[in-house]
Amino acid sequence: MTTETDILIVGTGFAGLGMAIQLKRAGRENFIAIERAGDVGGTWRDNHYPGIACDVPSHLYSYSYLPNPDWSRVFSPGGEIQAYIRKCAEDEGILPHIHFHTDMLKSTWDEASKRWVVETSKGTYVAKILITGTGHLADGHMPRIEGLDSFVGDVFHSANWDHSVSLEGKRIGVVGSGASAIQIVPEMQKVASEMVVFQRSAPYMIPRWDREFTEGERRMCRRDPSVVEDLRSEIFWSGEFNFAQRRNIPRFLNEAKALAVGHREAHIKDPDLLAKLTPDYEIGCKRLLISNTYYPAIAAENATLEASALKRVEGNMAYGASGTGYELDVLVFATGFEAVRPPFAARIFGSEGISLDAHWDRGMQAYDSIAVNGYPNLFIINGPNTGLGHNSVVYIIEAQVDYIMGALQQIEEQSIEVIEVKRTAEDAYMEKLDTMAQGTVWLAGGCKSWYVDDRSGRLTLVWPDFAHSFRDENGTFHPEGYDMQPAPVAAE
Amino acid sequence: MLDNQPFREGAVTVGGVSVRYRVAGPENDRTPLVLVHGTAGSIDGHYGYIFPMMAYRQRVIALDWSEPEGDALELADLVAQVKAVITAEVPEGPVTLMGYSLGACVAALTAYEMGDKVANLILAAGWLRTDTHQKMRNDVWRQLRDQDSASITQYMTFCAFSPAFMNMRTLTDMKAAAGMLKITPFVDKQMDLNTRIDIAAECEGIAAKTLVIGCTYDMMVPKHHSKQLFGAIEDARYAEIPSGHAVVHERAAELFHYVDRFTRQPDEFPAGTIIPAQKP
Numbered sequence: 175m176t177t178e179t180d181i182l183i184v185g186t187g188f189a190g191l192g193m194a195i196q197l198k199r200a201g202r203e204n205f206i207a208i209e210r211a212g213d214v215g216g217t218w219r220d221n222h223y224p225g226i227a228c229d230v231p232s233h234l235y236s237y238s239y240l241p242n243p244d245w246s247r248v249f250s251p252g253g254e255i256q257a258y259i260r261k262c263a264e265d266e267g268i269l270p271h272i273h274f275h276t277d278m279l280k281s282t283w284d285e286a287s288k289r290w291v292v293e294t295s296k297g298t299y300v301a302k303i304l305i306t307g308t309g310h311l312a313d314g315h316m317p318r319i320e321g322l323d324s325f326v327g328d329v330f331h332s333a334n335w336d337h338s339v340s341l342e343g344k345r346i347g348v349v350g351s352g353a354s355a356i357q358i359v360p361e362m363q364k365v366a367s368e369m370v371v372f373q374r375s376a377p378y379m380i381p382r383w384d385r386e387f388t389e390g391e392r393r394m395c396r397r398d399p400s401v402v403e404d405l406r407s408e409i410f411w412s413g414e415f416n417f418a419q420r421r422n423i424p425r426f427l428n429e430a431k432a433l434a435v436g437h438r439e440a441h442i443k444d445p446d447l448l449a450k451l452t453p454d455y456e457i458g459c460k461r462l463l464i465s466n467t468y469y470p471a472i473a474a475e476n477a478t479l480e481a482s483a484l485k486r487v488e489g490n491m492a493y494g495a496s497g498t499g500y501e502l503d504v505l506v507f508a509t510g511f512e513a514v515r516p517p518f519a520a521r522i523f524g525s526e527g528i529s530l531d532a533h534w535d536r537g538m539q540a541y542d543s544i545a546v547n548g549y550p551n552l553f554i555i556n557g558p559n560t561g562l563g564h565n566s567v568v569y570i571i572e573a574q575v576d577y578i579m580g581a582l583q584q585i586e587e588q589s590i591e592v593i594e595v596k597r598t599a600e601d602a603y604m605e606k607l608d609t610m611a612q613g614t615v616w617l618a619g620g621c622k623s624w625y626v627d628d629r630s631g632r633l634t635l636v637w638p639d640f641a642h643s644f645r646d647e648n649g650t651f652h653p654e655g656y657d658m659q660p661a662p663v664a665a666e
Numbered sequence: 667m668l669d670n671q672p673f674r675e676g677a678v679t680v681g682g683v684s685v686r687y688r689v690a691g692p693e694n695d696r697t698p699l700v701l702v703h704g705t706a707g708s709i710d711g712h713y714g715y716i717f718p719m720m721a722y723r724q725r726v727i728a729l730d731w732s733e734p735e736g737d738a739l740e741l742a743d744l745v746a747q748v749k750a751v752i753t754a755e756v757p758e759g760p761v762t763l764m765g766y767s768l769g770a771c772v773a774a775l776t777a778y779e780m781g782d783k784v785a786n787l788i789l790a791a792g793w794l795r796t797d798t799h800q801k802m803r804n805d806v807w808r809q810l811r812d813q814d815s816a817s818i819t820q821y822m823t824f825c826a827f828s829p830a831f832m833n834m835r836t837l838t839d840m841k842a843a844a845g846m847l848k849i850t851p852f853v854d855k856q857m858d859l860n861t862r863i864d865i866a867a868e869c870e871g872i873a874a875k876t877l878v879i880g881c882t883y884d885m886m887v888p889k890h891h892s893k894q895l896f897g898a899i900e901d902a903r904y905a906e907i908p909s910g911h912a913v914v915h916e917r918a919a920e921l922f923h924y925v926d927r928f929t930r931q932p933d934e935f936p937a938g939t940i941i942p943a944q945k946p
Binding site: 234238403404406407408410411412414415417418421422423424425426427456566569610613614615618619620640641642643645646 | 722
């Protein structure tokens with residue numbers, strides 16, 4: 175069965191859903207969103223591990239046009255974010271446009287018909303415009319560990335938590351010390367008889383200024399929406415301030431470092447443990463983490479910090495690269511996501527029949543962080559150079575949706591059939607970004623991170639500037655970067 | 667490895683005193699930006715954020731005021747220092763001149779006197795004519811100063827920041843911030859000058875393309891002053907930042923946003939525009 179549509183959106187997380195809502199609000203009905211799972215929410219649907227929350231305050235980490243007065247906390251738990259996304263989809267009438275359990279398998283640009291042919295697990299779709307909103311945190315990364323198959327206990331990834339496994343009184347190994355791990359570890363420490371954390375490199379951590387909102391505060395937000403607007407503005411601009419740290423300016427970087435060092439030293443008294451928890455690179459080079467509970471958990475009696483990566487597994491023994499082995503019942507992989515080489519890219523084939531993943535063999539790149547030469551009529555939300563180390567990605571997503579809305583308007587007004595970014599425009603954009611990235615802490619901070627592509631040493635994931643300048647530069651469609659062919663006028 | 671931005675220091679002699687300034691950032695199609703700090707300020711104190719961040723975008727020049735000889739400070743003394751730095755670094759012009767607080771008054775008068783050498787002007791939390799509200803605050807300050815009161819820096823800090831900003835911090839944090847303020851005889855003279863500002867007539871004659879930035883919760887130079895500048899200067903547009911007077915600390919990134927956009931494209935908004943706030 176083949177389904178035809180003007181616009182096909184892939185994914186229904188913050189990106190895909192945000193796109194769908196604006197299409198719907200603009201009165202465009204001829205779009206379909208395909209979703210591989212059975213619900214909306216993207217990473218917030220998939221990640222339901224104990225302790226999950228967001229690192230951006232909830233009043234900002236939400237759509238600007240759908241404020242939520244009822245957030246329970248400054249940093250609300252993941253389940254609440256998922257419920258919010260679900261409610262947005264319902265309230266905006268998007269659910270009827272979503273085809274669930276529909277996994278994009280292969281999208282091919284058909285030069286003859288000037289359409290994308292999208293093969294999915296539920297049949298074929300044909301669309302004039304393809305928009306991906308598959309996110310940076312969509313597919314869990316599992317490191318290849320020697321002998322993992324021989325492990326006799328339970329094993330799962332943080333993004334695919336197995337709640338049927340009883341953890342009470344178990345010996346639990348947590349692999350990783352990144353953003354997911356530091357939320358999981360305090361929860362595991364509470365229930366485990368023993369807990370071992372395998373840490374490849376120590377993260378920087380600062381306090382989390384979290385608290386519950388009172389019923390009175392929530393009512394205030396309901397009664398006066400300007401309160402939420404002011405809060406968003408305050409959170410956003412204090413986040414923006416911190417870009418100076420990523421920009422690697424000594425004064426601001428050192429201020430952040432002093433905060434992190436003070437936090438670490440306030441909680442960790444054992445000098446050996448303190449040494450293990452001290453990073454060997456500059457703050458912000460890898461994702462800066464926020465937690466009040468990680469250090470106390472790692473310093474607890476039943477916790478052991480193995481300051482090396484998990485190397486091999488044999489039966490119920492897990493060995494760090496240091497050679498030390500631990501007897502464990504459960505292994506939790508909090509090892510992050512396939513962000514640098516997003517799996518969706520291997521499934522999209524452009525006008526020369528090459529997959530986007532192969533095309534990006536030196537790392538992801540896109541004009542205006544949204545369009546790729548050789549891949550006409552395709553817009554990528556939350557793709558190359560859209561990540562942030564200091565602010566809310568929902569803001570970036572909204573800017574990109576605005577851009578696409580501008581493009582769609584032009585396509586319609588001028589009856590454009592094929593729109594393709596110029597190679598020269600894409601290269602010039604990347605050259606500009608490369609220049610902007612020089613000297614930032616991501617490139618100069620002396621670490622290995624998912625922000626940088628190993629193959630080229632280029633910063634491919636992060637937008638190397640303020641979030642507000644992303645909107646200034648990429649929040650409106652730039653027709654001058656594109657070749658646009660009008661549709662032939664039909665003969666009578 | 668930290669990104670230590672290269673910069674160059676310079677000095678000019680004005681009325682027998684040396685005025686030090688700093689230059690950084692690439693020369694490109696943007697007009698050089700000259701930064702003038704405000705009362706009790708300095709390059710690092712008031713432009714610690716804007717200077718390095720703007721220097722990633724373009725050529726930036728900033729000066730530290732020097733105390734002139736004589737008992738009283740006049741606006742003309744400070745205008746002379748700014749003019750000397752501009753003349754030394756960008757002799758043919760044009761420049762974009764930015765002033766903050768008392769520095770905005772200095773910048774406005776400089777723009778009037780230098781004519782087309784100042785192509786663009788940014789006035790953040792500045793004013794046209796000292797009014798009773800300001801005189802009252804200044805008078806309390808004067809009394810605390812005469813009493814050598816230990817509360818004076820806390821009073822200044824209390825007046826400088828918005829409630830929202832303060833409430834994100836503790837009383838201890840705010841007192842520590844106050845403790846960093848240093849009051850010198852030169853600051854005394856600046857505070858005296860603050861009671862006697864009147865540049866209303868000159869503002870009518872400013873030709874520069876101007877961005878006026880008012881601060882919603884400013885208790886020292888309330889935003890009605892910025893509205894007056896917006897009205898008085900012919901080619902002015904207005905933006906407002908929800909901050910106290912200490913916008914250079916409180917909302918440094920938002921201030922950067924307006925400065926960056928304006929220096930990139932000064933005519934993005936026509937004269938008379940109230941630039942809508944970004945709604946993140």
